[in-house]
Amino acid sequence: xxxxxxxxxxxxxxxxxxxxxxxxxxxxxxxxxxxxxxxxxxxxxxxxxxxxxxxxxxxxxxxxxxxxxxxxxxxxxxxxxxxxxxxxxxxxxxxxxxxxxxxxxxxxxxxxxxxxxxxxxxxxxxxxxxxxxxxxxxxxxxxxxxxxxxxxxxxxxxxxxxxxxxxxxxxxxxxxxxxxxxxxxxxxxxxxxxxxxxxxxxxxxxxxxxxxxxxxx
Amino acid sequence: xxxxxxxxxxxxxxxxxxxxxxxxxxxxxxxxxxxxxxxxxxxxxxxxxxxxxxxxxxxxxxxxxxxxxxxxxxxxxxxxxxxxxxxxxxxxxxxxxxxxxxxxxxxxxxxxxxxxxxxxxxxxxxxxxxxxxxxxxxxxxxxxxxxxxxxxxxxxxxxxxxxxxxxxxxxxxxxxxxxxxxxxxxxxxxxxxxxxxxxxxxxxxxxxxxxxxxxxx
Numbered sequence: 001x002x003x004x005x006x007x008x009x010x011x012x013x014x015x016x017x018x019x020x021x022x023x024x025x026x027x028x029x030x031x032x033x034x035x036x037x038x039x040x041x042x043x044x045x046x047x048x049x050x051x052x053x054x055x056x057x058x059x060x061x062x063x064x065x066x067x068x069x070x071x072x073x074x075x076x077x078x079x080x081x082x083x084x085x086x087x088x089x090x091x092x093x094x095x096x097x098x099x100x101x102x103x104x105x106x107x108x109x110x111x112x113x114x115x116x117x118x119x120x121x122x123x124x125x126x127x128x129x130x131x132x133x134x135x136x137x138x139x140x141x142x143x144x145x146x147x148x149x150x151x152x153x154x155x156x157x158x159x160x161x162x163x164x165x166x167x168x169x170x171x172x173x174x175x176x177x178x179x180x181x182x183x184x185x186x187x188x189x190x191x192x193x194x195x196x197x198x199x200x201x202x203x204x205x206x207x208x209x210x211x212x213x214x215x216x217x
Numbered sequence: 218x219x220x221x222x223x224x225x226x227x228x229x230x231x232x233x234x235x236x237x238x239x240x241x242x243x244x245x246x247x248x249x250x251x252x253x254x255x256x257x258x259x260x261x262x263x264x265x266x267x268x269x270x271x272x273x274x275x276x277x278x279x280x281x282x283x284x285x286x287x288x289x290x291x292x293x294x295x296x297x298x299x300x301x302x303x304x305x306x307x308x309x310x311x312x313x314x315x316x317x318x319x320x321x322x323x324x325x326x327x328x329x330x331x332x333x334x335x336x337x338x339x340x341x342x343x344x345x346x347x348x349x350x351x352x353x354x355x356x357x358x359x360x361x362x363x364x365x366x367x368x369x370x371x372x373x374x375x376x377x378x379x380x381x382x383x384x385x386x387x388x389x390x391x392x393x394x395x396x397x398x399x400x401x402x403x404x405x406x407x408x409x410x411x412x413x414x415x416x417x418x419x420x421x422x423x424x425x426x427x428x429x430x431x432x433x434x
């Protein structure tokens with residue numbers, strides 16, 4: 001892991017609520033590693049688009065992938081993107097409508113989307129699967145050249161980025177604390193259920209540890 | 218609810234996996250109503266930005282809000298935005314790396330962000346709180362003019378939009394079904410925990426029903 005903090009730029013500096021902001025690389029990595037999804041913001045013909053997609057991190061770089069035929073991926077080659085990874089942790093209920101809020105952990109990244117070269121693609125896809133489910137890649141039918149070709153992998157360095165975190169209870173106006181109104185937090189988290197085996201699994205094929213062990217941190 | 222389907226345009230048509238797409242208004246509304254968060258993609262100086270924020274729906278319109286001082290909200294007045302609301306339902310584990318996927322329900326909306334007029338703002342903020350927690354608004358300290366002024370509310374009509382849903386198990390290549398590899402789905406859902414009362418709640422203030430009843434559908 002790079003020892004450098006994330007970069008404060010015109011894009012990443014937090015204009016409001018700077019007390020929720022940080023440029024701490026470790027916090028950013030924890031959030032990215034804690035949930036598999038991200039949202040990518042990008043342009044087509046100068047207009048904003050948005051696509052949710054699976055993501056992964058390796059070292060100081062951020063990755064996502066998709067079909068080489070996708071309009072989304074064809075549009076972003078060497079173009080600027082903004083990416084957000086967010087975990088909703090709760091609803092914050094205050095004594096006034098004004099101070100209702102959400103608890104969350106969020107990372108926003110900026111960068112030019114770089115397409116991973118053909119030779120490097122397979123190793124990145126392996127990292128994607130094994131990041132999510134350690135050891136799964138080697139248990140699978142080997143990926144073939146046609147499949148590698150049909151998949152595009154993108155990356156941006158994790159540098160121009162910021163972390164925004166809100167935790168704890170409501171922050172009401174001083175005089176509102178005397179009101180008999182219930183205030184507090186409704187905690188929210190993502191959880192996994194019991195794995196559902198595919199009905200076409202061969203008899204005797206047991207659920208592997210990497211499936212049983214999967215959980216959100 | 219409008220009887221019209223969502224609009225198929227160059228922006229909303231699904232180029233790939235059209236079998237996952239729909240332009241069904243009812244499905245879109247169910248997804249929007251099932252989770253409180255969205256991601257907004259927008260431009261500043263021609264470059265893409267992204268912000269996660271709380272959202273709500275009233276009738277055929279989509280709403281979000283924030284501080285009037287926010288750079289995000291000042292940038293989008295009468296400008297095009299793309300918004301995504303997404304619920305992750307599971308990880309789909311196939312017999313090949315290629316066919317790994319996610320189950321999800323997602324709505325993408327396009328439109329020009331219209332700022333709600335001063336007079337209409339308070340009623341929209343009431344709808345926001347009561348959509349989330351029916352009846353809460355009237356239990357709160359009344360919002361004052363300064364707070365209404367400090368808040369900006371935006372809307373787009375739910376018209377140019379598309380729904381994308383993936384459900385079910387993996388879709389492997391025919392010959393891969395003979396392999397002794399565990400395939401299936403790890404279900405994922407958002408759940409709420411027990412409400413955490415603010416430590417400064419007055420003695421005897423009970424948890425209201427709108428808090429106990431809150432859950433993801």
